[in-house]
Amino acid sequence: xxxxxxxxxxxxxxxxxxxxxxxxxxxxxxxxxxxxxxxxxxxxxxxxxxxxxxxxxxxxxxxxxxxxxxxxxxxxxxxxxxxxxxxxxxxxxxxxxxxxxxxxxxxxxxxxxxxxxxxxxxxxxxxxxxxxxxxxxxxxxxxxxxxxxxxxxxxxxxxxxxxxxxxxxxxxxxxxxxxxxxxxxxxxxxxxxxxxxxxxxxxxxxxxxxxxxxxxxxxxxxxxxxxxxxxxxxxxxxxxxxxxxxxxxxxxxxxxxxxxxxxxxxxxxxxxxxxxxxxxxxxxxxxxxxxxxxxxxxxxxxxxxxxxxxxxxxxxxxxxxxxxxxxxxxxxxxxxxxxxxxxxxxxxxxxxxxxxxxxxxxxxxxxxxxxxxxxxxxxxxxxxxxxxx
Amino acid sequence: xxxxxxxxxxxxxxxxxxxxxxxxxxxxxxxxxxxxxxxxxxxxxxxxxxxxxxxxxxxxxxxxxxxxxxxxxxxxxxxxxxxxxxxxxxxxxxxxxxxxxxxxxxxxxxxxxxxxxxxxxxxxxxxxxxxxxxxxxxxxxxxxxxxxxxxxxxxxxxxxxxxxxxxxxxxxxxxxxxxxxxxxxxxxxxxxxxxxxxxxxxxxxxxxxxxxxxxxxxxxxxxxxxxxxxxxxxxxxxxxxxxxxxxxxxxxxxxxxxxxxxxxxxxxxxxxxxxxxxxxxxxxxxxxxxx
Numbered sequence: 001x002x003x004x005x006x007x008x009x010x011x012x013x014x015x016x017x018x019x020x021x022x023x024x025x026x027x028x029x030x031x032x033x034x035x036x037x038x039x040x041x042x043x044x045x046x047x048x049x050x051x052x053x054x055x056x057x058x059x060x061x062x063x064x065x066x067x068x069x070x071x072x073x074x075x076x077x078x079x080x081x082x083x084x085x086x087x088x089x090x091x092x093x094x095x096x097x098x099x100x101x102x103x104x105x106x107x108x109x110x111x112x113x114x115x116x117x118x119x120x121x122x123x124x125x126x127x128x129x130x131x132x133x134x135x136x137x138x139x140x141x142x143x144x145x146x147x148x149x150x151x152x153x154x155x156x157x158x159x160x161x162x163x164x165x166x167x168x169x170x171x172x173x174x175x176x177x178x179x180x181x182x183x184x185x186x187x188x189x190x191x192x193x194x195x196x197x198x199x200x201x202x203x204x205x206x207x208x209x210x211x212x213x214x215x216x217x218x219x220x221x222x223x224x225x226x227x228x229x230x231x232x233x234x235x236x237x238x239x240x241x242x243x244x245x246x247x248x249x250x251x252x253x254x255x256x257x258x259x260x261x262x263x264x265x266x267x268x269x270x271x272x273x274x275x276x277x278x279x280x281x282x283x284x285x286x287x288x289x290x291x292x293x294x295x296x297x298x299x300x301x302x303x304x305x306x307x308x309x310x311x312x313x314x315x316x317x318x319x320x321x322x323x324x325x326x327x328x329x330x331x332x333x334x335x336x337x338x339x340x341x342x343x344x345x346x347x348x349x350x351x352x353x354x355x356x357x358x359x360x361x362x363x364x365x366x367x368x369x370x371x372x373x374x375x376x377x378x379x380x381x382x383x384x385x386x387x388x389x
Numbered sequence: 390x391x392x393x394x395x396x397x398x399x400x401x402x403x404x405x406x407x408x409x410x411x412x413x414x415x416x417x418x419x420x421x422x423x424x425x426x427x428x429x430x431x432x433x434x435x436x437x438x439x440x441x442x443x444x445x446x447x448x449x450x451x452x453x454x455x456x457x458x459x460x461x462x463x464x465x466x467x468x469x470x471x472x473x474x475x476x477x478x479x480x481x482x483x484x485x486x487x488x489x490x491x492x493x494x495x496x497x498x499x500x501x502x503x504x505x506x507x508x509x510x511x512x513x514x515x516x517x518x519x520x521x522x523x524x525x526x527x528x529x530x531x532x533x534x535x536x537x538x539x540x541x542x543x544x545x546x547x548x549x550x551x552x553x554x555x556x557x558x559x560x561x562x563x564x565x566x567x568x569x570x571x572x573x574x575x576x577x578x579x580x581x582x583x584x585x586x587x588x589x590x591x592x593x594x595x596x597x598x599x600x601x602x603x604x605x606x607x608x609x610x611x612x613x614x615x616x617x618x619x620x621x622x623x624x625x626x627x628x629x630x631x632x633x634x635x636x637x638x639x640x641x642x643x644x645x646x647x648x649x650x651x652x653x654x655x656x657x658x659x660x661x662x663x664x665x666x667x668x669x670x671x672x673x674x675x676x677x678x679x680x
Contacts, residue, residue, distance in 0.1 A: 063503035189650065216649040221609050223599035226395040227641040228649055233391075247505050247603065254600040258517065259391070260524050280600070281510035 035114065035341035039085070042336070049089040050341035052077070052331065053113035055105040055128065057120035060097025064246075065320045066120045069142060071313050072324030073117065079308070080332050086341075088328070095119050095128075102128040110135035114341050117327055122146035123192055129156050138347040142327040143320055145269055146196055150369040157350045159327045159363065159371045161292040163197045163269055166375045170290030171204040171241075173377040173388055174266050180239055182211040183266075184232040186225075186252075187243035189217040197243035197268040205241070213237055220245060225252045229259050239263050239288075245270040250279050257283035264288050264379070272319050277383050284380045288388065293322040293360050294376035295385055305359045326358040330365075391523040392641045398529045400637020401536040402595050406610055407617035407629040408540055409587035412547075415624025416560040416580050419482045423464045424588050424614070425607025426490035431457050431589030432596035432606060433501050439512050446512050450535075450593060457589020458582035464489055465581035470574075494604055506602045513597060532594050539587060544626050546583075556580060560624075620660050622673025631671055636660065 037046030054073055057066035070092050077090040091113070095102035102124040109116045110131055115138045119125050122144040132139045133153030141149055141158040145166075150156045174180060183205065187198035205212055213235040216228045229252070232240055242252060242265060249271045256265060257280075264286045272291040277284045295306070295316070305325060309317040317325075333356045334349035335341055353365040363373040378385035406428060413421045431453050438449040468485035475481050516527040547553040555576045558566040567573050595610070596602035617636055621628025636656060643655035663671070 059503065061503075064505075216644075218649060219653075221605065223601045223603075223606070223609075224399055226399070227392060227644040227652075230391045230395060231644060231649070247601065250505070250507070251599045251601040258515070258524070258526055260517070279507050279510075 036345075037086070037339045037341070040337065040339045043085070044336045044339035045085040046087075046335070046339065046341050048341065049087040050115075050335055051089050051091065051113045052328075053105075053109035053116045054090065054092045055095050055102055055109065055116065055118035055120075055124075056092055057097040057124070058092070058094035062097045062120050065143065066094070066097075068318050068320035069118075069120060069324040071309070072317060072321035073328055075305075075309055075312055075321075076325045076328030078312075080328060086332065086335055088332075095124055097121065097124070099124040099127040103131060106131040110137050113137060114343055115140060115331055115346050117142055117324070117331075119144075121193070122149060125149055126152070129153070132156070136347075137343055138350055140327050140331055140350070142323045146193060154369070155347055157365060157369045159330055159358075159360070160323050161371060161373065161375055163200050165372075166290040166292060167197065167200040167268060168204040168207070169375050170266060170288065170377050171201065171208055171210070174239065174264065174288050175208050175210060177379075177388055178239060178264055180208075180210050182213050182235075182237050183239045183241050184214045184216065184235050184237040185212055185241045185243075186216045186218065186228060186232065188220040188222070188245070188248060191220045191245070194220065194243045194245060194268065194270065197270075201241055201243055201268065218244075218248070220248060222248065223251045225255050226259065229256050229261060232256075233259055233261050237263060239266055241266045242271070243268040246273045246275055249273075249276060253287060254280045254283045262286070272378075274316055274318055274385075277380060277385075284383075287380045288377065289379075289385070290375055290377050291319060291385075292373070292375060293319040294378070294387060295319075295322070296378075296387060297359075297361070297376075299359075299361070301357055302359045322359050326360045326363065329358045330356060330363065330371075390521060392645050393638070394520075394523055394525055394529070396638035396641035397634065398533060398598070398637070399641065400634035401533050402591055402598065402633075403610070403613055403617055403636050404630045404633025405536045405539065405591040405594070406588060407614045407621070407633050408543065408626060409584040409591065410614050411618040411621065411624055411626065411629040412543070412584040412587070413580060414618065415626070416556050417577060418560075419469060419479065421464060421469075421486050421581070421584065422483060422611075423460075423468060423486040423490035423493065424585070425611040426493035427457055427460050427464075427585045427588045427607075428592035428595070428610060429602070429604060429607040430460065430493050430497055431592035432602035433497055433506060435593035436506050436508050436596065436602060437501075440509050446508070446597070450590060453589050453593045454586040457592075458586040460493070460589070461581040461583070461585025462578055464585065465578050469577075469581075490607075494607075497604055503604065506596075507600050508597050528597060532598055535590070535594065539590065540626070540630055543583070543587070547626065552576070552579065616657065616660050620663050620670055622670030625670065625672035628670055628672030635663075 034047050037044050039045055056069050057063055077088045081087045093105045095105050102119045106128040116132050117140050119128050120143055125144045129139050129152050133155045139156045143160050145160055145163045147162055147164055150158050188194045266288045271289045330353055334346050337349040338345040356363050361373045363371055366372050377388045379388045410424050413419055434456050435449050435453045438444050438452055468489040469482045472478055472481040472485055513528050518525050555571050559573055559576045563573050617632035618629050621632030639656040639659045640652055643652045647655050
């Protein structure tokens with residue numbers, strides 16, 4: 001399955017030709033397929049399109065996330081091509097939510113791509129990213145939230161906030177808003193992502209002095225949570241804290257409200273999905289989620305992104321699409337900063353990314369190669385996420 | 390009290406699923422492993438009928454049953470009949486049905502994509518009653534009533550009707566049944582259709598009950614269905630019913646009294662113990678073969 005997206009829009013190519021003509025005296029510009037360009041920042045001109053490979057989960061368990069990411073990347077590449085000077089040739093390959101296939105895709109990308117995006121899940125990232133590190137190709141992780149991703153090497157960068165960055169804020173602000181004293185914690189214990197989310201929740205709750213009445217576990221394949229929720233209800237908590245993926249979140253929230261549990265339900269990153277409201281109706285009211293992306297942000301970049309995405313794909317973007325889009329923004333910034341589409345230059349400038357405006361807010365890459373930008377704690381009110389803080 | 394009801398509702402769906410499983414096994418001595426795929430397919434088709442077709446759930450459910458019956462005929466025709474003559478027909482049919490089930494799931498993936506789907510929120514009124522400390526929704530009551538009616542109807546059908554007599558004759562000895570002038574092929578096909586129709590209704594009800602339908606939902610319940618029919622006694626209809634309820638209750642009480650992490654261990658451990666004590670299953674009779 002190979003969906004190569006040539007993003008040499010007509011307007012983009014015209015602009016390229018025009019600006020190339022304007023600088024005909026420059027030696028660098030006449031290289032023919034050169035990745036090193038001339039100028040810098042907005043005036044940077046690189047003749048050849050910069051090859052960007054994205055290894056996403058387009059099929060398999062994480063397919064709904066990968067699909068969002070693909071759309072976010074395509075929209076970004078298309079829009080970047082409309083700006084003068086630099087274009088990107090985006091190649092999206094499917095890792096089938098299988099770390100082994102992720103490795104194969106990375107090996108292929110290591111041969112001809114300037115920068116690699118992905119993979120979708122942290123599980124796959126731990127296995128595939130060392131290949132890029134070995135080959136000296138910079139990687140931008142756009143959705144991995146597990147800790148240790150960027151510790152794999154100095155070519156691995158990440159624009160997605162980790163659970164460890166988001167969850168403590170979620171717990172702190174919820175405690176202030178709802179006066180939490182005692183909670184019941186639920187999480188699926190057969191998934192690395194939700195389990196690490198649980199660990200962060202547990203330590204954040206302890207730090208804030210919130211009592212945990214009971215800890216209940218379920219399997220990521222479970223869909224009937226009534227027995228667990230009945231237990232949770234009996235403990236009479238001030239809120240229920242859940243670390244689970246969206247597939248579990250929707251039935252869990254529905255069944256909780258059905259059983260008459262009216263307290264806030266505080267979720268991890270998996271809950272941060274507009275499907276939660278569209279698929280559970282009124283039941284989602286009072287669900288609290290910490291997120292890396294504030295979909296309701298009034299920022300100019302974000303409102304334009306929402307409108308453009310809606311127009312191109314006919315539905316609202318989710319956080320995965322927003323982070324993918326921001327990933328391309330950051331890459332474009334790094335490429336233009338050094339005005340070069342070559343691996344070493346991109347790596348160098350990714351590390352120097354500081355205060356870049358993205359749809360996620362003002363973003364910087366810190367010394368650990370992790371992104372830092374404001375998180376948002378949102379509560380579902382009247383059918384949509386509203387910032388709590 | 391609430392947990393008792395939770396277990397009862399969960400168990401009634403397990404039972405409805407298992408009863409379709411056990412029907413084919415009891416009468417034809419074949420294990421149809423495409424049954425879980427029918428379960429999943431029915432949920433997705435039911436959702437499409439309600440969400441896109443705009444039908445009421447009460448119209449959609451019978452249609453889902455018809456769709457299931459059709460799949461049952463396909464399964465019999467494609468996975469079982471061509472292999473009937475082989476000396477290892479039991480095993481060949483088993484493998485054939487696994488293959489066909491995989492194809493059904495692949496077709497679902499192609500038609501609906503990998504996303505989890507659900508019935509629209511307004512598909513069923515969200516009325517709830519308070520029974521003392523427990524809370525029951527209208528939907529759960531409806532599911533219990535539908536399951537019990539279908540199972541009672543099936544038991545009556547097999548025990549009393551002309552078709553049921555023919556089924557039992559085929560179960561006893563297919564060759565003798567042919568000699569007696571029964572159309573064995575037709576009885577076989579009808580059995581598959583009935584079985585899959587029940588599995589299909591179970592799938593749609595399950596998706597309605599948990600507000601979620603996934604491609605893997607059949608696989609998740611398959612093992613439980615097999616456990617239920619083994620505990621109930623292979624081929625026994627009341628056995629599947631009681632076995633389903635026992636498994637549902639065991640899971641729920643494992644959560645309440647032992648801990649959520651031990652649910653499957655306790656529930657399946659209990660079933661295993663039952664088998665050790667009563668190897669033929671609750672309602673099974675030891676088969677006596679005279680040489």
